[in-house]
Amino acid sequence: MRRDAWIARLTPHRAALASLFLLVFPLFMPFKAIAVNILIQGLFALGFNLLYGYLGLLSFGHAALLGGGAYACGIVIVRFGMPWWIGIASGTLAGMLVAAAIGALAIRTRGIYFAMVTLALAQCLYFVAYQAVDWTGGENGLRGVNVAGISLLGVHLDIVRPLVRYYFVAAFVIAALFVLSRILASPFGAAMEAIRENETRARACGYDIAASRWLAFVLSGGFCGLAGALQAIHLGIVPVETLYYTTSGLAVMMTLLGGMGTFFGPFIGAGVFLLLEEVVSLWTVHWQLLVGAVFVACVLFFPRGLWGTLLAGHAR
Amino acid sequence: MSGVSPDLLALQVFAGLALGAVYVLLATGMSLIFGMLTVVNFAHGAFYMLGAYLGLLALDATGNFWAALVLAPLGAAAIGMVAERTLIRRLYGRGIDYPLLLTFGLAYILVELVRIAFGTQGLPFDTPDALAGAVDIGVGYFPLYRLFVIAVTILVLGALWLFLERTPYGLIIRAGARDPEIVRVLGIDVARVWLVVFGLGTGIAGLAGLLAAPLQGASPEMGNSILAEAFVVTVVGGMGSLLGAVAAGLLVGLVVSMTALVAPEMEQVAIFALMALVLLVRPQGFFGRAGLMS
Numbered sequence: 346m347r348r349d350a351w352i353a354r355l356t357p358h359r360a361a362l363a364s365l366f367l368l369v370f371p372l373f374m375p376f377k378a379i380a381v382n383i384l385i386q387g388l389f390a391l392g393f394n395l396l397y398g399y400l401g402l403l404s405f406g407h408a409a410l411l412g413g414g415a416y417a418c419g420i421v422i423v424r425f426g427m428p429w430w431i432g433i434a435s436g437t438l439a440g441m442l443v444a445a446a447i448g449a450l451a452i453r454t455r456g457i458y459f460a461m462v463t464l465a466l467a468q469c470l471y472f473v474a475y476q477a478v479d480w481t482g483g484e485n486g487l488r489g490v491n492v493a494g495i496s497l498l499g500v501h502l503d504i505v506r507p508l509v510r511y512y513f514v515a516a517f518v519i520a521a522l523f524v525l526s527r528i529l530a531s532p533f534g535a536a537m538e539a540i541r542e543n544e545t546r547a548r549a550c551g552y553d554i555a556a557s558r559w560l561a562f563v564l565s566g567g568f569c570g571l572a573g574a575l576q577a578i579h580l581g582i583v584p585v586e587t588l589y590y591t592t593s594g595l596a597v598m599m600t601l602l603g604g605m606g607t608f609f610g611p612f613i614g615a616g617v618f619l620l621l622e623e624v625v626s627l628w629t630v631h632w633q634l635l636v637g638a639v640f641v642a643c644v645l646f647f648p649r650g651l652w653g654t655l656l657a658g659h660a661r
Numbered sequence: 662m663s664g665v666s667p668d669l670l671a672l673q674v675f676a677g678l679a680l681g682a683v684y685v686l687l688a689t690g691m692s693l694i695f696g697m698l699t700v701v702n703f704a705h706g707a708f709y710m711l712g713a714y715l716g717l718l719a720l721d722a723t724g725n726f727w728a729a730l731v732l733a734p735l736g737a738a739a740i741g742m743v744a745e746r747t748l749i750r751r752l753y754g755r756g757i758d759y760p761l762l763l764t765f766g767l768a769y770i771l772v773e774l775v776r777i778a779f780g781t782q783g784l785p786f787d788t789p790d791a792l793a794g795a796v797d798i799g800v801g802y803f804p805l806y807r808l809f810v811i812a813v814t815i816l817v818l819g820a821l822w823l824f825l826e827r828t829p830y831g832l833i834i835r836a837g838a839r840d841p842e843i844v845r846v847l848g849i850d851v852a853r854v855w856l857v858v859f860g861l862g863t864g865i866a867g868l869a870g871l872l873a874a875p876l877q878g879a880s881p882e883m884g885n886s887i888l889a890e891a892f893v894v895t896v897v898g899g900m901g902s903l904l905g906a907v908a909a910g911l912l913v914g915l916v917v918s919m920t921a922l923v924a925p926e927m928e929q930v931a932i933f934a935l936m937a938l939v940l941l942v943r944p945q946g947f948f949g950r951a952g953l954m955s
Contacts, residue, residue: 403758450937453944457701457757458900461892462940468889469933476926590889594765601762634773640766644759645751
């Protein structure tokens with residue numbers, strides 16, 4: 346059977362296949378702490394990919410969605426002493442709210458303006474968080490997001506243990522994968538791809554372009570907010586740099602590396618990048634050179650990314 | 662505002678103009694590059710930072726600020742031209758996102774290379790002796806160096822205007838921005854014009870960085886946050902419009918200095934609030950043409 350036919354046959358099961366991979370992944374991955382980071386960054390890139398890969402909107406403001414989720418989760422836990430699950434729910438919701446606000450302003454512009462406006466608005470949130478020391482801890486970050494005891498249906502989860510922590514985070518990521526797969530398979534998912542491929546024709550078909558873009562931005566915010574909340578719980582701190590625009594750049598870079606508009610590409614991108622970073626930082630502190638090099642190499646030589654190139658094969 | 666005297670207000674206006682001058686230079690370079698090459702240069706902040714460091718190098722080598730004032734922008738322009746020739750040129754005609762992503766990556770590389778060469782700590786940049794001190798401008802004493810920044814900006818803008826409007830090469834650039842196809846048919850090497858324009862834009866960014874260095878020192882990150890501010894100026898003024906870059910740059914500078922007077926902690930946020938307001942009222946910016954960016 347040809348590769349394309351295999352891909353077409355497996356596509357309906359993409360969420361299940363991806364989940365299966367994530368479930369066995371830590372078993373042959375020696376560094377469990379990085380494995381958790383890969384899950385979280387992969388989810389962040391997945392949220393970005395929904396907007397850029399499937400709808401074609403290049404945002405450089407996704408740090409605001411991740412950071413908004415992380416701060417919401419952290420503030421709810423640290424300042425209000427709420428349980429962890431309220432933190433995660435608040436983080437997801439905050440990601441969507443921030444996306445709704447930024448999206449409402451940014452979709453008034455199009456094309457490259459969109460990248461500039463989202464970057465600028467996210468920077469605005471960074472400065473607000475920097476100044477609001479009472480809530481966010483300012484420059485020092487929000488410390489003490491400690492979630493010691495997680496019990497679920499009477500079972501106590503000891504998330505200090507790396508593998509338990511991995512599967513705790515993986516549960517949310519897998520849920521997100523199924524939600525994303527459902528969104529992409531829905532009429533709205535088809536509309537997104539139609540808008541990406543030919544905006545004029547999609548408009549002529551009666552789709553409300555602005556509303557679709559805004560909705561996709563909000564959905565993207567939900568995924569990124571969830572990633573932020575998980576990151577806050579995983580790290581135990583929300584550094585203010587989470588909101589800085591270099592964080593947005595990471596989402597763009599990981600998605601580009603893995604493959605834009607591919608279902609599992611963002612996780613491949615996050616995994617490859619974080620492992621490379623780990624290796625490179627063993628012999629130099631200047632690992633940011635790697636970030637730049639990946640950008641340049643992807644744009645110049647393989648714009649489909651690793652996973653995208655693999656899926657496309659030699660047939661193009 | 663009752664506690665603020667008119668003189669203090671006037672001084673603050675001048676401070677805003679000096680800050681705005683740096684924004685104007687940055688946004689002018691960005692607009693020039695975009696208008697001609699339809700490339701949004703996300704590495705513009707990195708070239709701004711390079712200008713400051715190249716200035717330090719030139720100052721070390723010659724001991725003369727005026728030599729640095731000439732050499733640093735030339736160096737930034739040369740690096741910009743190398744980047745255009747070797748990297749960005751390959752992406753023309755491949756969609757507007759690709760050069761943007763490439764320059765974003767290029768910024769990472771440039772910043773990290775500067776960190777390797779000069780260290781991660783910022784370096785001091787002394788105000789040249791001839792421009793130190795303050796002068797009486799009628800409403801109070803104002804730092805001479807800031808007046809110098811305003812004067813250099815006016816000179817550069819004037820020269821740029823003359824170059825674009827009154828020279829044959831400027832005519833080619835303006836024609837190329839409108840219709841590169843026709844210009845090529847007329848037998849002009851458009852690729853070379855693009856190279857020159859990219860060098861011009863990054864050179865002006867380098868000049869802005871050098872001018873800003875005595876005010877705030879040189880640091881590898883100095884271009885990072887100013888990139889977002891340059892975007893605000895470009896969005897407010899309208900992309901591709903030089904007049905817009907000047908008007909919006911000065912306006913943003915004034916907004917910052919006025920906010921600093923009333924609520925210093927809101928300084929940064931005010932810039933973005935201004936952009937949000939402009940987006941709500943006039944999404945294409947002051948002088949932008951509607952639909953240009955689609």
